[in-house]
Amino acid sequence: MVLHGLLALLHFPWFYLVTLLLAGIQHLRQRHLERATLGIKVTRDVLHAFRSIGIGLLAGIAISAAFDYAHVPFSWQDGVSVWVLGTLFSLIDMRLACVSYSGSLVALAGLVSAWWVPGNAPQVAVWLRALHPFSLLVLIAAANAVEGVATFLQMGIASPFLMKSRRGQIVGAFLLQGFWPLPIFALGSVPFSVLPNRTGIALGSPPQRVFFLGGVSISLYTILLAIALFFLRHSTPGLTIVALLALLSHAWLERFQVMREEAQSPLYVRPKSGVRILATLSGTPAKRIGLTPGETIARVGGMPVNSPYDLHFAIDQNPAYVKLEVIDSRGEMRWIGTPIFERDPHHLGCVFVPDERGVTETNVLSVGKQGRFFKLWRSVDAGERTVETPA
Structure with missing residues (x-):
């Protein structure tokens, strides 16, 4: 069945190719982020991009094989719904491209259809009733497991940039991101893809520590999600609660990490000497x-x-x-x-870390705006000026 799925992916690769394109665009944006704020490209984004694709491809094959072995059912409506919603979310904010958001919403729609569907929309009713909420939540758990392991092993990019702290001080920081496109070719569904990702900042801690803590937190979240799915797999109200928690918990973990870093004293500031x-x-x-x-x-x-x-x-x-x-x-x-x-x-x-006297506002970006697709491109296209040349 895995070989059959791979052949189907080669025959119909369009969903996967679009997901790869979105991940590639994000890598290009990080390169522009570095040039716009520091005047030089620091990270090896091409190497990271190929590594992310390789990890995602191997993980997607393993997950698809596990779903086939465990007879986890999917429909083509499941694949199309998750992919379309995730792609639309990515155009608003790349952080929302994670399957935790699109998969949870599609699962909730399928669960709600068990007790209510619009009577004047028979096509919508057929679509919703063809969804498999439990399978989608299992997919979220599997994708988050990949995200947790990859984050723990620091398989992401740490891009240095300049930001303004809460006290108005211009400081150095790292934008941490990882994108691992997973092709899913489960039986009964068209070959589709999901994009688990991890975002955060390193402001008061080294990037390695932030990656480590992020990997631990998302792994614990995945374990709790898997336990809940095991005990509530036959309960529609229980699965509804799990879907809501999966939707909100992922966003809360990312926000908590940013708040924890912002609460610490900035590490990358100009010292008194040196x-x-x-x-x-x-x-x-x-x-x-x-x-x-x-x-x-x-x-x-x-x-x-x-x-x-x-x-x-x-x-x-x-x-x-x-x-x-x-x-x-x-x-x-x-x-x-x-x-x-x-x-x-x-x-x-x-x-x-530059002297604030040599930095203009155009060289400083707000962390809260890094995921917004069009706004970041406008800030990059406004001009790439060198803050301080590397020594």
């Missing part, structure tokens, strides 16, 4: 020697540095080899030596 790292560029000395976001470079070759210009000057004094005095986020000091050559266009390869 220069604080916001991001490191791939293939540079900074990446090779293990410099990480949130660390502060206090001295270079024994010379104190308080701006990227100081750091450039200190490196130029000895372009072949420099010794760095680095303070980590816990306040501990360490010394690192690395060869740097004059032909290296980025010298060290760091992007630092």
Whole structure:
């Protein structure tokens, strides 16, 4: 049956291709986000895109095989409804593309049809009664399991950008996102696809910690959802409650993570002395020697540095080899030596938290607006200006 499903997907790939296109557009938007606020592309978005597609494809095959083995029924109305609703939601806000929202609403519509359907709309009644609410909720649990594992393993993108804190201070932050397109080719349904995703910010914590906590929280949520489905699978009122919780809990988990980060003191702010790292560029000395976001470079070759210009000057004094005095986020000091050559266009390869005096409002984006498709594109197209060149 799995081979039959794969052949059906190859014969009718359009739903899956559109989902891939939406995920690809989001990766391009993150590249524009970095260029618009920092003036340089930091993350390797193409590598992340292919990795996300690979994870989603393998997970989709496994989920479809499990549904086939467990005889979880689907109809073509299930697939079309979830895909259409999820695609429409993605045009409003990419965070809403997650199957937790579209799948829950379609499941609720199927559950409501068990006791009420419009009498003057027979076609609507036929459509709603062909839905399988329990199967859709199982699909949500499976997709969230993929989301939880992928988030826990940090299979997402952490894009550095600039934002304004609650106190009006311009600080560095990371926009965390992961998209894993799942092709579903269950028996009885057209080959469709869903897009589990995870979004959040890292403001007062390193991105790795936020990914870890997010993966733990969504995994616990998935386990509770699976337990509820097991005990309430034959109860229409019970499944209705589960669908409502699945709809609201996912949004609450994302909002709680953002509120937790906003309540902490920002980590990526300009220090009193030294220069604080916001991001490191791939293939540079900074990446090779293990410099990480949130660390502060206090001295270079024994010379104190308080701006990227100081750091450039200190490196130029000895372009072949420099010794760095680095303070980590816990306040501990360490010394690192690395060869740097004059032909290296980025010298060290760091992007630092900028001085507010060198930042204009057009370089600062609001976290609450990152998912809005058209507004973000307008802000990006307005101009890409460099805040501070990488050192």
